[in-house]
Amino acid sequence: MAEELRVDERLAIPLAEIELRTSRSSGPGGQHANVTASRVEAVFDIEASTSLDEARRARLLEKLSPVVTAVAQDGRSQYRNRELALSRLAAKIKAALRVQRPRRPTRPTRSSRQRRLDQKRRTGERKQNRRRPSGDD
Numbered sequence: 001m002a003e004e005l006r007v008d009e010r011l012a013i014p015l016a017e018i019e020l021r022t023s024r025s026s027g028p029g030g031q032h033a034n035v036t037a038s039r040v041e042a043v044f045d046i047e048a049s050t051s052l053d054e055a056r057r058a059r060l061l062e063k064l065s066p067v068v069t070a071v072a073q074d075g076r077s078q079y080r081n082r083e084l085a086l087s088r089l090a091a092k093i094k095a096a097l098r099v100q101r102p103r104r105p106t107r108p109t110r111s112s113r114q115r116r117l118d119q120k121r122r123t124g125e126r127k128q129n130r131r132r133p134s135g136d137d
Contacts, residue, residue, distance in 0.1 A: 007090045011097070013051050018089070019043040020082060025073040039073040042085040044093070056097060063096035 004012040025039040045067050046052065046060045060068075070092060072084035108116075 005086055005090055007093050007097070011051075011056070011093075013044065013049070013093075017044065017049050017051060018086070019045075020085070022078060025081075036078070038076065038078045038081055039071070040078060040081040040085045042070045042072075042082075042089045044068045044089060060093065060096050064092070068092055 003016075004014050005018060006012050019042070021041040021043065022037040023039045023041070024037055046057060046064065047066050049057070052060070068089065070085045070088035072081040072088060074084060075081045
């Protein structure tokens, strides 16, 4: 087992900074679920972390709360749920660190404008055909 949680190529968080809590899982499972603490909650305190630089810390605090949690109770074993919770925590952190590219404003093409107008015309004709015929004919 690695001693760190690999978020991406450049960031790895030591497992010492992640608190792992266990409790009994909810839901079905019979006698096994009633006696086994298989639910795992991974808790990461962003503000107290020493592995983050200031830019990443500021970005995570902007996108997430000061404490990030991930819970897993899908598996039957505590080991499997631990792995799931850690991978979910890494996914949350990675998604928050992702920088969105700025959108380049574009204009509709001539053909897309023509398609839109044709569609509007067809819709208007369809609605007009639904009306009762007038007595002028």
